[in-house]
Amino acid sequence: xxxxxxxxxxxxATALVGAVCAVGLKSxxxxxxxxxxxxxxxxxxxxxxxxxxxxxxxxxxxxxxxxIAMVYAVxxxxxxxxxxxxxxxxxxxxxxLFAAIGAAAIWLVVRSxxxxxxxxxxxxxxxxxxxxxxxxxxxxxxxxxVLLVVAMMGAVMVARRTRxxxxxx
Amino acid sequence: MTGTVLAALAAQAAPLLACALILxxxxxxxxxxxxxxxxxxxxxxxxxxxxxWQVAVPNTAAVSQTLWLPVQGGAGLAFGVILDPLAxxxxxxxxxxxxxxxxxxTGYMRGDPGFARYFGFLALFGWAMxxxxxxxxxxxxxxxxxxxxxxxxxxxxxxxxxEAPAAAARKAFLMTRVGDVGFLxxxxxxxxxxxxxxxxxxxxxxxxxAPGFTVPLVAFLLLMGVVGKxxxxxxxxxxxxxxxxxxPVSALLHSATMxxxxxxxxxxxxxxxxxxxxxxxxxxxxxLVTALASATMAMVANDIKRVLAYSxxxxxxxxxxxxxxxxxxxxxxxxxxxxxxxxxxFLSSGIFIHHAHSNDMREIAGHEPLSQKAGxxxxxxxxxxLAGVIPFAGYFSKEMVLGAMGEKVGGVVLALAYLGxxxxxxxxxxxxxxxxxxxxxxxxxxxDIAPAAHAAGHExxxxxxxxxxxxxxxxxxxxLTLVLGYLGGFFATRLSPALxxxxxxxxxxGALVAxxxxxxxxxxxxxxxxxxxxxxLGFAERVPALKSFFGDNWYLDRLYKATVxxxxxxxxxxxxxxxxxxLDGASDGVAQGTVWGGRILSMVQNGFVQAYVAVAxxxxxxxxxxxxxxxxxx
Amino acid sequence: xxxxxxxxxxxxxxxxxxxxxxxxxxxxxxLISLELMLAAVSVNVVALTSLTGHDASMGQVVALILVGVAxxxxxxxxxxxxxxxxxxxxxxxxxLSELKG
Numbered sequence: 001x002x003x004x005x006x007x008x009x010x011x012x013a014t015a016l017v018g019a020v021c022a023v024g025l026k027s028x029x030x031x032x033x034x035x036x037x038x039x040x041x042x043x044x045x046x047x048x049x050x051x052x053x054x055x056x057x058x059x060x061x062x063x064x065x066x067x068i069a070m071v072y073a074v075x076x077x078x079x080x081x082x083x084x085x086x087x088x089x090x091x092x093x094x095x096x097l098f099a100a101i102g103a104a105a106i107w108l109v110v111r112s113x114x115x116x117x118x119x120x121x122x123x124x125x126x127x128x129x130x131x132x133x134x135x136x137x138x139x140x141x142x143x144x145x146v147l148l149v150v151a152m153m154g155a156v157m158v159a160r161r162t163r164x165x166x167x168x169x
Numbered sequence: 170m171t172g173t174v175l176a177a178l179a180a181q182a183a184p185l186l187a188c189a190l191i192l193x194x195x196x197x198x199x200x201x202x203x204x205x206x207x208x209x210x211x212x213x214x215x216x217x218x219x220x221x222w223q224v225a226v227p228n229t230a231a232v233s234q235t236l237w238l239p240v241q242g243g244a245g246l247a248f249g250v251i252l253d254p255l256a257x258x259x260x261x262x263x264x265x266x267x268x269x270x271x272x273x274x275t276g277y278m279r280g281d282p283g284f285a286r287y288f289g290f291l292a293l294f295g296w297a298m299x300x301x302x303x304x305x306x307x308x309x310x311x312x313x314x315x316x317x318x319x320x321x322x323x324x325x326x327x328x329x330x331x332e333a334p335a336a337a338a339r340k341a342f343l344m345t346r347v348g349d350v351g352f353l354x355x356x357x358x359x360x361x362x363x364x365x366x367x368x369x370x371x372x373x374x375x376x377x378x379a380p381g382f383t384v385p386l387v388a389f390l391l392l393m394g395v396v397g398k399x400x401x402x403x404x405x406x407x408x409x410x411x412x413x414x415x416x417p418v419s420a421l422l423h424s425a426t427m428x429x430x431x432x433x434x435x436x437x438x439x440x441x442x443x444x445x446x447x448x449x450x451x452x453x454x455x456x457l458v459t460a461l462a463s464a465t466m467a468m469v470a471n472d473i474k475r476v477l478a479y480s481x482x483x484x485x486x487x488x489x490x491x492x493x494x495x496x497x498x499x500x501x502x503x504x505x506x507x508x509x510x511x512x513x514x515f516l517s518s519g520i521f522i523h524h525a526h527s528n529d530m531r532e533i534a535g536h537e538p539l540s541q542k543a544g545x546x547x548x549x550x551x552x553x554x555l556a557g558v559i560p561f562a563g564y565f566s567k568e569m570v571l572g573a574m575g576e577k578v579g580g581v582v583l584a585l586a587y588l589g590x591x592x593x594x595x596x597x598x599x600x601x602x603x604x605x606x607x608x609x610x611x612x613x614x615x616x617d618i619a620p621a622a623h624a625a626g627h628e629x630x631x632x633x634x635x636x637x638x639x640x641x642x643x644x645x646x647x648x649l650t651l652v653l654g655y656l657g658g659f660f661a662t663r664l665s666p667a668l669x670x671x672x673x674x675x676x677x678x679g680a681l682v683a684x685x686x687x688x689x690x691x692x693x694x695x696x697x698x699x700x701x702x703x704x705x706l707g708f709a710e711r712v713p714a715l716k717s718f719f720g721d722n723w724y725l726d727r728l729y730k731a732t733v734x735x736x737x738x739x740x741x742x743x744x745x746x747x748x749x750x751x752l753d754g755a756s757d758g759v760a761q762g763t764v765w766g767g768r769i770l771s772m773v774q775n776g777f778v779q780a781y782v783a784v785a786x787x788x789x790x791x792x793x794x795x796x797x798x799x800x801x802x803x
Numbered sequence: 804x805x806x807x808x809x810x811x812x813x814x815x816x817x818x819x820x821x822x823x824x825x826x827x828x829x830x831x832x833x834l835i836s837l838e839l840m841l842a843a844v845s846v847n848v849v850a851l852t853s854l855t856g857h858d859a860s861m862g863q864v865v866a867l868i869l870v871g872v873a874x875x876x877x878x879x880x881x882x883x884x885x886x887x888x889x890x891x892x893x894x895x896x897x898x899l900s901e902l903k904g
Contacts, residue, residue, distance in 0.1 A: 008808065015812070015816060016815060016816065016819070022835050023820070023822055023823030023826070023836055023839075028832065031831075032831075032835065035839070038839060038842070045809070045812065045846055046846070049849055049850060050853065054867065057867065061873075062870075066838065066873075066874060066877045069878065070834070072881075073882075073884055076885055077885055085895070087826070092826055094783065094825070095783075096822055098786050098787065098821070099818045099819075099822035101786065102787075102789075102817070103815070103818030104790070105791075105793050106817060107811070107814045108798060109793045109794065109798070110810050111807075112797045112798050115851065128859070128860040129864060140868055144871040147872065148874070151875030151876070151878050151879050152878065154878075154879055155881070158879070158883055158885075158886050159883075159886055774903060776901060776903030777897065777900055778899075779824070782825060786821065
């Protein structure tokens with residue numbers, strides 16, 4: 001049995017179902033849940049490719065952190081007692097059109113490239129990623145860390161309530 | 170620079186300086202302004218006298234120029250002065266009459282609120298006229314020609330607050346403009362054919378014309394300017410209307426000097442005109458018709474200034490007839506004497522107009538005209554000169570004119586010219602008798618003339634100084650009319666040496682005929698107007714159709730109003746419509762289109778982020794496909 | 804497994820995310836759609852590097868960096884979202900049009 005193919009099929013289906021829920025459903029909570037489902041599916045896709053580390057990272061970060069953060073943000077601000085506003089049909093049509101254009105363009109560009117054939121060796125283990133990070137891409141690694149710190153600080157500062165009349169740094 | 174050139178430049182510079190000083194600084198100081206102008210013209214007069222002594226008496230000729238605009242491969246544009254007997258004599262005439270008129274004006278214009286401005290404009294005219302006379306280059310002459318027209322406009326419309334003078338000034342300017350277009354075209358053709366416009370060169374080229382230099386065409390075009398400026402033929406109706414200006418202005422510009430500029434031009438360029446005999450023949454006929462027509466109009470006019478205006482037109486025609494017949498000396502001699510006695514007549518009439526507050530001869534007659542002694546002397550002397558009674562100046566110059574014509578023209582023309590002389594005597598003495606003989610009306614006189622067209626707001630009775638200022642120039646000019654006649658030989662030797670000339674005391678057959686006609690004219694005038702118990706109604710005035718025909722400029726103004734003016738106004742209405750609707754509409758439309766286009770374009774910037782994303786996606790998609798699939802950039 | 808399947812899946816996911824980005828009114832919904840798009844990109848990179856002749860670990864590195872960046876961006880985006888809501892009491896992107904003109 002082609003486990004990779006099966007895993008891929010199931011995960012892809014899950015991911016697409018989740019994605020459709022994430023963009024199509026009306027309630028924001030349903031969207032967030034759909035998003036989590038989609039990320040689980042993507043993790044499964046990575047598994048089918050053999051990148052187990054990446055799959056786990058995806059689940060940890062997206063499902064575990066990002067989705068929860070979104071729930072928090074929604075809880076803090078969205079007026080949940082208001083009914084969802086109606087969707088304008090032109091907007092839906094236009095969005096679908098441009099999305100189709102974008103997707104078609106990507107498909108055409110990617111398919112037109114002459115990808116060199118597989119060499120058979122699959123260096124997708126976590127260890128290999130670690131090797132690359134700490135040897136060739138150590139600068140990128142450090143920069144990502146800095147970026148995360150700065151993003152944290154920035155997020156806190158932006159969302160902070162400023163006291164009226166006082167300017168504290 | 171030699172003394173003569175310096176004198177020529179000084180003669181022009183002094184009035185220019187005076188004009189600038191007066192109009193800029195001295196507007197509020199009328200007496201200083203008048204003094205400045207008179208001083209400047211005295212300088213001009215002295216310079217002109219010096220020039221006459223140095224140039225005209227020894228009969229030399231010189232041209233002094235400086236190159237103003239060098240042209241590669243050509244002679245360039247040179248301006249300067251031409252110093253020969255014709256130019257300097259005319260300069261002396263202009264300076265003398267201008268000076269006399271200025272002195273007279275200190276009395277006539279006393280109390281007028283625009284007194285200083287008046288003298289400024291007179292100085293402007295003096296500069297322009299002297300510049301015209303002494304110009305060595307046709308373009309330079311044209312510039313001064315136009316300046317003289319400007320001065321005329323400013324002075325005719327001096328009392329611009331009233332509609333009549335303003336309209337008359339516009340009419341004068343526009344009508345002479347019509348002629349000036351021809352003049353300009355002629356000068357331009359000349360420059361195109363010859364490359365230069367210097368007068369000596371033009372005259373030399375006229376006698377041996379280069380190919381492409383059609384002398385008759387140029388002559389005809391230049392004559393258009395003459396016809397306009399000297400009020401001949403179809404372009405004469407501005408001159409009677411120009412009498413709306415102050416009387417000294419009429420004396421200076423519209424009888425003695427400015428209108429004579431056309432005659433001067435023909436005299437100046439005589440070799441050119443002589444090389445186009447067909448054109449000269451046309452001029453002869455035109456001038457003849459004008460002479461007779463204006464004489465008929467003078468016979469029925471009741472405004473004393475209008476009589477004199479028509480008379481000026483008539484005498485200008487005689488000058489042009491003499492020139493057309495080939496005698497520069499005769500034409501110019503008549504110009505000189507005419508300047509003297511016509512100015513005299515105008516100034517004398519000004520004395521009467523001032524006294525009676527009216528231009529109408531019949532009203533002047535009712536205001537004790539004989540009490541104005543200087544006026545009476547001037548009027549009578551001038552009239553005798555104008556009519557051509559021996560020994561006054563007009564007789565000699567008119568004899569010279571008729572004599573010159575007798576040599577060249579046909580019998581019909583000559584006969585009509587003599588007839589004109591008789592009519593001149595008739596209308597002149599009609600004027601004298603109507604003015605001076607006390608009014609004994611047989612029937613009420615219709616008040617068909619507007620009250621006096623002179624300064625509003627002066628005192629009833631003039632102080633002695635003003636009256637003296639008006640009297641002395643009149644008396645001086647009256648004395649001149651007795652003397653000027655004997656200068657005929659002077660002009661003949663210097664201006665037309667090729668033509669035969671008998672001395673002033675030769676009274677030939679033609680002269681006797683003329684004197685007889687003159688006597689007849691005066692007798693008829695005395696019979697109809699002068700003697701006690703006369704009806705005071707001329708033979709032409711008895712026929713109402715003739716009276717209205719002669720009195721209304723032979724209906725020429727009506728003709729113009731119905732045709733030229735109507736068409737021009739229609740054309741201007743069309744142009745105005747074009748300007749408002751088409752041109753303004755187009756530019757407004759462009760502006761509106763731009764605003765509208767901008768509004769449409771700004772719809773792109775709707776602040777709607779998702780729209781921006783959509784556009785970005787499309788562009789990237791297109792770019793990607795172009796680059797990878799169709800092989801765009803390498 | 805042929806790369807085409809993975810590429811097709813990634814493209815579909817990207818398209819769905821793009822649709823959501825363009826169509827949804829709420830800022831959080833737009834953020835979710837953005838995350839979907841980024842995930843699709845990661846799948847693309849990893850699939851291509853794994854299944855063709857390129858260096859597979861390179862793909863992993865890129866995907867991991869992408870995860871980091873996406874997480875940071877989500878954090879900032881959510882805090883911005885909170886701040887905007889506090890300032891204008893609206894999270895409707897159609898009414899936040901002060902870039903207009």
